[in-house]
Amino acid sequence: MSNDERVGAARRTGPPTKVVVVDDHPMWRDGVRADLEADGRSRVVGEAASADEAITVVEGARPDVVLIDLNMPGLPGTVAIQRIAERVPGTRMLVLSASAAEADVLAAVKAGASGYLLKSATGDELVDAVQQVAAGEPVFSPSLAALVLGEFRRVASGGDREQDLTERETEVLRHVARGYTYREIADRLVISVRTVQNHVQSILAKLQLRGRYELMRYAIHRGLDRDDE
Amino acid sequence: MSPSAPHHDDRAPVAGGSEVVATGGVRALARGVLAVRWAVLAWMFALAVIGVVEGRDLAVAVTVVAVVAAWVGWLTVAQPRFTPVVLTADLLVAGGLVVVGARFGWLATVYPVTAALAWGATRGIVGGIVAGGVLGLISVSAGALISTDGPAQSLQVLRDPVYFALAGGGMGFVATLLENSAAQVRAAQAEQVRATEAAARMTERESLGRQIHDSVLQALALVHKRGRELAGRAQVDGAEVGRLADLAAAQERALRTMILRPPDVTGDDGRHASLRERLERAVAAVDGHVTAAVTSTGDIRLPAGHVHEIGAAVDQALQNVVRHAHASRAWVFAEVDGDDVVVDVRDDGTGFDFDEAALRAAGKYGLLRSIGGRVEDLGGRLRIDTAPGRGTELELRVPVPAPVGQEDDG
Numbered sequence: 001m002s003n004d005e006r007v008g009a010a011r012r013t014g015p016p017t018k019v020v021v022v023d024d025h026p027m028w029r030d031g032v033r034a035d036l037e038a039d040g041r042s043r044v045v046g047e048a049a050s051a052d053e054a055i056t057v058v059e060g061a062r063p064d065v066v067l068i069d070l071n072m073p074g075l076p077g078t079v080a081i082q083r084i085a086e087r088v089p090g091t092r093m094l095v096l097s098a099s100a101a102e103a104d105v106l107a108a109v110k111a112g113a114s115g116y117l118l119k120s121a122t123g124d125e126l127v128d129a130v131q132q133v134a135a136g137e138p139v140f141s142p143s144l145a146a147l148v149l150g151e152f153r154r155v156a157s158g159g160d161r162e163q164d165l166t167e168r169e170t171e172v173l174r175h176v177a178r179g180y181t182y183r184e185i186a187d188r189l190v191i192s193v194r195t196v197q198n199h200v201q202s203i204l205a206k207l208q209l210r211g212r213y214e215l216m217r218y219a220i221h222r223g224l225d226r227d228d229e
Numbered sequence: 230m231s232p233s234a235p236h237h238d239d240r241a242p243v244a245g246g247s248e249v250v251a252t253g254g255v256r257a258l259a260r261g262v263l264a265v266r267w268a269v270l271a272w273m274f275a276l277a278v279i280g281v282v283e284g285r286d287l288a289v290a291v292t293v294v295a296v297v298a299a300w301v302g303w304l305t306v307a308q309p310r311f312t313p314v315v316l317t318a319d320l321l322v323a324g325g326l327v328v329v330g331a332r333f334g335w336l337a338t339v340y341p342v343t344a345a346l347a348w349g350a351t352r353g354i355v356g357g358i359v360a361g362g363v364l365g366l367i368s369v370s371a372g373a374l375i376s377t378d379g380p381a382q383s384l385q386v387l388r389d390p391v392y393f394a395l396a397g398g399g400m401g402f403v404a405t406l407l408e409n410s411a412a413q414v415r416a417a418q419a420e421q422v423r424a425t426e427a428a429a430r431m432t433e434r435e436s437l438g439r440q441i442h443d444s445v446l447q448a449l450a451l452v453h454k455r456g457r458e459l460a461g462r463a464q465v466d467g468a469e470v471g472r473l474a475d476l477a478a479a480q481e482r483a484l485r486t487m488i489l490r491p492p493d494v495t496g497d498d499g500r501h502a503s504l505r506e507r508l509e510r511a512v513a514a515v516d517g518h519v520t521a522a523v524t525s526t527g528d529i530r531l532p533a534g535h536v537h538e539i540g541a542a543v544d545q546a547l548q549n550v551v552r553h554a555h556a557s558r559a560w561v562f563a564e565v566d567g568d569d570v571v572v573d574v575r576d577d578g579t580g581f582d583f584d585e586a587a588l589r590a591a592g593k594y595g596l597l598r599s600i601g602g603r604v605e606d607l608g609g610r611l612r613i614d615t616a617p618g619r620g621t622e623l624e625l626r627v628p629v630p631a632p633v634g635q636e637d638d639g
Contacts, residue, residue: 100485102527120481142560143524149564150526177524178573178622179560 017134020046020061022054022068022080023096028119032067032096032126039127042134051080058084058091064134068113070097070104078111082215085112092133096126102147109148110211114204115139137197138204145176148207155210163210165203172199254407258350258400259311262343266301269340273297280335293329293336297322311351319344320360324367331371341368342396349400353408357397365390448480504529504570507540508561515547519576521559529563529570531629535607539572539627542603546574546623549596554578554621569609570629575622580615600625 019042021029029047036042046061048054050072058066066084070077081093093113097104105116114133117126129139140148152165152173165173168189175185182200186193277290300322309315323344330337341364349357368389452473459465459473505525512521531539543561550559556578563572581588588597600623601611609627 120478142522142562146524146526146562146564153526153565174562174564177526177564178562178575179522179524179558 016041016043017065017130018043018045018061018063019130020044020048020054020058020063020066022048022051022057022066022072022077024049024069024072028069035123035126036130038123042127042130051075051077054080055083055087058088062088062091064092065130066091066093067096067130068093070095070099070108078107081108081111081113092136094129094133094139096121100143105144106147106151109144109204110207110214112208112211116141116144136201138200140176140200140204142177142179145173148203149173149177151207151210163206163213165206169199169203169206172196173203176200254411255350255404258404258407259347262346262350262400263301263305265346266304266340266343269338269343270294270297270301273336273338273340276336276338283335285333285335289329289333290336293326293333297326297340311347316348316351316360319347320363323364327364327367328371331368342393345393345397346400349397349402350404352401353405354398354401357399357401357404358394359397361393361395361397362390365393368393445480445484448476452477500533501530502533502536504531504536504539504563504572507536508543508563508572511540511543511547512559512561514544515559516551519547519551519556519559521547521550521561523561523563525563526565529565531570535570535627535629538603538607539570539625542600542625543572543574545596545600545603549600550574550576550578550621554580556620565629566626568628569626572625572627573622574625575620577620580617580619580621582617583613583615 019036021032021036021044023029023032026049029049033044033047036044042065045063046057048057052075054066054068068077068080077095077097081095084091084093095105095108095113095116096119097108097116098119099105100118108116115129115138117129117139121129132139149170152170171189172185175188180188182193182196185196189196274294277294281287281290300319303309304319323341326338327341330341342361345357345361345364348360352360372389455469455473459470505523505528508523508525512523515521547559547561550556554576556576559574559576561572561574563570565571597611597613604611604625604627607627609625612624612626613621614624615621
């Protein structure tokens with residue numbers, strides 16, 4: 001997922017982006033912190049080594065962006081993503097995982113993450129992605145776009161149009177999956193870059209809506225109520 | 230079905246085999262009962278003819294024989310499953326014949342017992358005894374109410390119910406024995422399937438272990454050793470650190486590919502293969518100065534022939550990119566779009582004026598024609614989108630013959 005020449009967030013002036021880093025490897029957290037602080041646009045306001053701890057830290061530190069790993073001891077990262085999305089709405093989450101397995105990627109994004117980076121991403125890619133996510137823009141790599149397209153094609157919504165992609169959104173997604181930048185997509189479809197960004201945001205929102213419906217159906221199916229402790 | 234349901238198609242024949250064993254015995258019993266019905270029907274026909282010749286009621290003879298013949302004929306031709314409805318109907322016909330036999334002694338046959346046999350064969354001992362008992366009771370009541378011979382005496386009353394129930398129960402016993410031995414065969418086969426699966430997993434694990442050992446562990450050992458050496462030096466050579474990083478990155482990719490490939494799902498089973506896996510191989514073979522990547526909506530399982538041809542076409546397209554496009558990057562994207570599989574090969578190279586004659590003259594048309602030929606052989610078409618300075622995009626669109634398994638069909 002290294003080919004990200006997205007028209008990302010414009011370089012923002014003003015207060016740095018507040019970031020919480022969640023990973024069970026201290027060395028990895030240090031590396032990420034170093035990358036983010038060298039960039040200067042972000043400031044690490046908290047760290048956590050597990051999903052449980054992440055929820056507490058985020059509730060206290062109220063960061064703009066949570067950088068989170070998926071495979072940690074204890075609760076899976078997807079659960080933390082989902083709980084944070086419920087309890088501290090507006091927090092943007094970016095997954096930084098060593099796993100490129102489709103199921104992991106889709107589960108994380110459906111749970112509420114705004115993007116998915118592999119740990120092989122370069123430092124520059126990482127700090128740019130954090131800025132992009134902080135500005136409210138999903139980080140859609142071509143391979144994530146392809147997976148999301150497959151997901152929408154594969155799983156029928158059962159006629160709920162709120163959960164289906166429009167033709168234009170499908171078209172945008174196919175272009176992202178084929179490696180086009182937002183600028184190139186805008187040129188090819190004769191629309192503005194802003195419109196492309198809006199489509200991508202709306203695609204992510206629909207995917208997360210599907211994720212919530214699935215969770216609800218699953219809960220109903222299992223005869224469980226929402227687990228709010 | 231065997232307890233371990235088949236995970237994918239190449240195991241289906243095994244499960245199908247045990248299914249045949251499981252139902253084969255019962256089916257043979259059902260055929261036997263049918264043969265008995267025909268024999269008794271023939272006997273009944275003879276009785277009817279003799280009866281009519283001796284001056285009995287023609288209408289009764291014709292009606293009874295016609296009803297039974299129709300029922301047995303239907304059972305023979307339609308080969309229905311013995312559902313509760315069919316079994317009940319059979320019991321009704323048999324019960325009717327018991328009554329007929331009681332009223333018109335010259336037409337009495339053993340036909341009713343075949344219903345008890347059918348119940349025993351399909352519903353086991355209890356089913357056979359119950360059906361036989363019902364027929365026996367009908368026989369006793371009919372004897373008491375309408376028989377021309379007058380009511381039967383003492384123990385004689387019990388004769389028919391006992392005979393009927395014995396016949397049905399006996400058949401049920403045989404059927405149960407067959408069922409049990411079939412279950413044993415099934416269990417043995419399931420055990421064998423499990424053993425084969427375990428062996429396959431073991432082999433896979435060993436081969437994975439070997440691959441990890443050969444490449445990843447060696448690379449890790451090298452990174453470890455060189456890293457220590459570098460750490461001990463006063464001056465660190467950036468290029469050398471870079472080489473170590475490249476080595477680690479290459480092994481990371483290799484390990485990820487190894488782990489991500491579920492051996493049972495994406496392996497080429499001779500009939501179907503994973504298009505994504507084939508495209509990843511095509512991209513891996515692309516020469517150094519072009520960076521290429523595959524994205525895909527899923528695993529995209531296709532008939533092996535399709536994967537082979539599409540893969541060869543993409544190989545050629547990528548060769549074209551390397552040789553003629555002056556590109557630095559290439560993207561391969563595969564998706565299932567309705568009934569088509571679409572593969573898109575795109576580069577950021579110079580592009581060209583799509584002019585067949587000029588391309589032919591420049592010797593650049595051969596590959597394009599060859600790619601198009603492969604796609605057309607599969608009933609698909611090739612679209613070329615290019616212009617000078619805009620890169621080139623080839624879209625291969627091929628209809629898919631069978632439902633496309635993506636993955637994880639979950």
